[in-house]
Amino acid sequence: MTNPFDPARTRHVRTDVLEIAYHEAGPAHGDTVVLLHGFPYDIHSYDTVAPLLGRQGFRVVVPYLRGHGPTAFRSASQPRSGQQAALGADVVALLDALGVERAYLAGYDWGGRAANVAAALWPERVLGLVSVNSYLIQDISAAARPLAPELEAGFWYFHYFLTERGRAGLAADPQGVARVIWKRNSPEWPFTPEDLARTAQSFANPDYTDVVIHSYRHRLGFAPGAEPYEELEARLAELPGIPVPTITLDGTSDGNFPATDGSSSAHHFTGPRLHRQVPGAGHNLPQERPHAFAEAVRDVRALRRDHAPLGTG
Numbered sequence: 001m002t003n004p005f006d007p008a009r010t011r012h013v014r015t016d017v018l019e020i021a022y023h024e025a026g027p028a029h030g031d032t033v034v035l036l037h038g039f040p041y042d043i044h045s046y047d048t049v050a051p052l053l054g055r056q057g058f059r060v061v062v063p064y065l066r067g068h069g070p071t072a073f074r075s076a077s078q079p080r081s082g083q084q085a086a087l088g089a090d091v092v093a094l095l096d097a098l099g100v101e102r103a104y105l106a107g108y109d110w111g112g113r114a115a116n117v118a119a120a121l122w123p124e125r126v127l128g129l130v131s132v133n134s135y136l137i138q139d140i141s142a143a144a145r146p147l148a149p150e151l152e153a154g155f156w157y158f159h160y161f162l163t164e165r166g167r168a169g170l171a172a173d174p175q176g177v178a179r180v181i182w183k184r185n186s187p188e189w190p191f192t193p194e195d196l197a198r199t200a201q202s203f204a205n206p207d208y209t210d211v212v213i214h215s216y217r218h219r220l221g222f223a224p225g226a227e228p229y230e231e232l233e234a235r236l237a238e239l240p241g242i243p244v245p246t247i248t249l250d251g252t253s254d255g256n257f258p259a260t261d262g263s264s265s266a267h268h269f270t271g272p273r274l275h276r277q278v279p280g281a282g283h284n285l286p287q288e289r290p291h292a293f294a295e296a297v298r299d300v301r302a303l304r305r306d307h308a309p310l311g312t313g
Helices: 049-055 084-098 109-121 149-154 156-160 164-172 174-185 193-204 208-219 227-236 263-268 290-307
Strands: 011-014 018-025 032-036 059-063 103-107 126-132 246-251 273-278
Touching: 011 084, 018 049, 018 084, 032 049, 032 084, 032 109, 049 059, 049 290, 059 084, 084 109, 084 227, 103 109, 103 290, 109 126, 109 227, 126 290, 156 164, 156 174, 156 208, 164 174, 164 208, 174 193, 193 208, 246 290, 273 290
Parallel strands: 032 059, 032 103, 103 126, 126 246, 246 273
Antiparallel strands: 011 018, 018 059
């Protein structure tokens, strides 16, 4: 299979915090869609989605998140934060650096959360949203509230990463940690050792462990946020609504996040929103069911057009 993300074609752009590595597909002047990957995954979740959307006329931008692949912090003094506000701010900073006024955002897991944050706090920059597992802004004030035991078991790594043993384990064998999570998250996905090894190259980033550990410790209330993101986190603590056109997706074979009908999160979406279940998909939905994910991106553009006020695009 042709690799749409040939390392030789990696592009770079600078923000105030990062040098973000990314790939592009499609025409330079099409509607921009930013595809955002999760943890422990990378841009290869979009191997099939990116070319599909490029052929549909989108300008497709697929960045490596902070701490992943060739994306690098510009200064040793920058906090290696993995908190949700940082991820969302990175998306808007990427748009600024690319000279993109507004874009569609689509993602899952960490990437879906980054897209949710951007859509909630900077809706004027977001044309539409595709989000796996619905509303992903974290309610950190409720972090101590227990889940059902079956769900807690799937989040073993949340608690593992609270310990120094967990930090050492992640640093020593990030691919092994990812393998266990992939199997639990997507029990019907027949990924190969080659699939995992290819993605695991992104875990060699020198900041990977620090960013991941901070992300999980912060969301569970065991680590403070970085000072530059305090105001944004305060706004996120209010669980702001998302006013942009949105399509949410649940995989019916997600091992950690059982599929829903979307009703429990409906109040968070104050603009037009459609919810879909994707048969057979696990947590890494764009890689497991790329056509369904690409269809959602195309359809959220149509949803925006259907609900646009007269005289606007």
